[in-house]
Amino acid sequence: MTTHDTEKTAAAPSFVEFVAIVAMLMALTALSVDIMLPALPAIDDYFAIADDNDRQLVVTAYMLGFAAGQPLYGPLSDRFGRKPMLMIGLVIFVLASLGTLFAESYEWLLLLRAAQGIGSASPRVVGLAVVRDRFGGRDMARVMSFVMMIFVTLPMIAPALGSGVLLLGSWHMVFLLLLVVGVAIALWMQVRLPETRPVDQREPLSLRWLGHALKQTVTTRETLGYTIAVAFIFGPLLGYINSAQQIFIDVFDLGHLFPLFFAIIAAALALAAFINGRLVVRVGMRPLAHFALVAFVAIAAVHACIILFVDAVPSIWLFSGLIAANLFCFGVMMPNFNAMAMEPLGEIAGTAASFVGAITTAGGAVFGWYVGHLYDGTLVPLVVGYLVLGGIAFLIVLYTERGRLFQPHHAPPH
Template sequence: MLNTSQSSSPPPSGGISFVEFVTLIAAMMALTALSIDIMLVALPDIAHALGGDGANDRQLIITAYMLGFAAGQPFAGPLSDRFGRKPVLAAGLVVFAVASLAAVLAPSFGVMLAARAIQGFGAAAPRIVAVAIVRDRFAGRDMARVMSFAMMVFIIVPVIAPAIGELILHAGSWPWVFAALFLAAAGALAWSALRLPETRHAEDRLPLSPAALGNALRMVVTTRQTVGYTVAMGFMFGSLLSYIGSAQQVFVDIYGLGTLFPVVFGAIAAVMAVASLTNARLVGRLGMRRVSHAAMLGFLAACLAMAAFGFPERPPLLALGGFLAATFYCFGLIAPNFNALTMEPLGHIAGMGSSFTGFYSTAAGALFGWGIGQAFDGTVRPMTIGFTVLAVLAVLTVLKTEGGVLFRTHAHVSGAARPAGGE
């Protein structure tokens, strides 16, 4: 249940209830998850039909989307600071929808990758605008709580999306998957146009002059808390994307799950929803740092446990599932808090801040995930080693950001602003 009484911040305006607001925000953020997870079962068919026959070529359908998604984020935030959240959101959804139709008609693997990159570019607007809207309305622990509720709804998508993709393939063929994405974008466009309030008021909008953009960007990149947690989130996101990119190969090619793949994939993803609910209940009492730092160390501990067994090439399926469930439970506690910590000092430039943090974490995550995914050699060892390396880098980054001390209740280090309503 979503409990609005837990937050001291004002509720969303414009006649939309808190529950609908959170659900709509989650739906906007979930468009990217849907765009990836619904086609995992279709990747072999798409690659074979369009000429992507290399062993790991199918992963490029995910990577191209994520790189386009990263490229669109530097534009979405500043444009929404200038023109308002809703016009930029609508434009992004239209681009996404058109690219979905282009993917339906793609005659070659190269055209498919281009369509996927444009699709990702359009999807950047809903992702960036969603975070900016939440930051317009909430700050600090309140923002972390709202993001946890949104992620709890958001996680439903990767739980059910592979099964939806499987059903679509049974009913038709892989182009229908992209037709479904077109319908999802059209639905999100109609819902947001009719129900979402504009949270960037005219008097708060920033000019698009080089001086104004430069000042906003300079403020973002010189805020230690924002930069540190953005870099750390890039490492953590790399783990998630390396898993998503190779999950079909791991569970189908290595473990031979076949049609059970969507079930196992969804079960592992579901633990993040449980973690998001846990975070929403804990963060108000313990704070963003305590919860996320403990989860980050838990993630690393799970990786070190795998290392203690020598990173086995093909561990028992239950052991691998337990490892993935543990790490992604921790990820579900890390992500909303790291996102809130990056945005906490940037309320007056939420669009630029969301663009910077989203661009870096997505681009870094996509590149790390691609590198680990391309190392796939018919075993899970590259993935588990990759998880461990990225977890170590994330811990070191957060230690540097926090002046060598974890679990603070609020920032004490230079350059980490502490706004009203923060940690």
């Protein structure tokens, strides 16, 4: 295991707790998005939204705030340390969650959702930077895979959790739960997360240093290429999340079974994370990720052909199986793509994490909103979106690797 010099205390968390800490930091966003899905019709009714597709802005506003906040926390965490910036972000998230309980208009709710996203950008950036502080190469990819195993558990259960909370009251109860979760995570981090950015490694914060860090980030071929690729591959996933409630209820008439099917499909992410965590150290990031990318595009092509030329509304089991297969590929790609983007930039991990996170989130949010907003009562926009955006991601990776796919850059450990 490759480690960097970090602050060591007798109460430092074990490897298992460290993985759990990072997973919860990153899972806060997944929970904040997916727990909303069952509440969207109630929010729609409460604010009398004219266009049903506009309810998806509850997700998109959060993701855009999430993207906008990330460039702030990375450089600041490189300069002032990981933990102070983490706590500031969590406080913003908690205050914004409190504000949503009193939102009097849909516009105010969207602004507060964006503020939630700005706050939760800190846990995402700091979590990734903390992992890079302590690990590198395949070890980093392995840790990220274990993180994702926990990370994807919340998306699996979040819609069901949201449905359960709605039984207790109005959609405000969902935001109240997010408030409680934010406070609990903040307390846990304050007590158990050590500082992983030693004082002697902190650079003075200046425009010159920021310019140097940004230049190093955008001129590193692997970082830039895989960052843009993730943005395109993230788009279909957010498009699915945006329109899932409408598709499963309007197209397939699942009613209250929607959270169950959503959880079953999301289980593919957990399976992918487990398999990737077991194989990545031995096989390598690139062979696994490139195979998953090729498979993602192939599965999307098959699905599109079925929808367009065979059966516009296939069985729920066929649709769910193909979407789950795509999510499995996504679950293999994401930790490896992120690790490959971050690996060359260990000395500026916070700034690099900000750049990678901001671009991937903003791109994914815009592409996902576009795919979701095209929903017209059919499966065509979603399935074609998977194929087109996945195909563009494949071309970007092919260019980044100069046409040489599946080639590992690190020798397996002996």
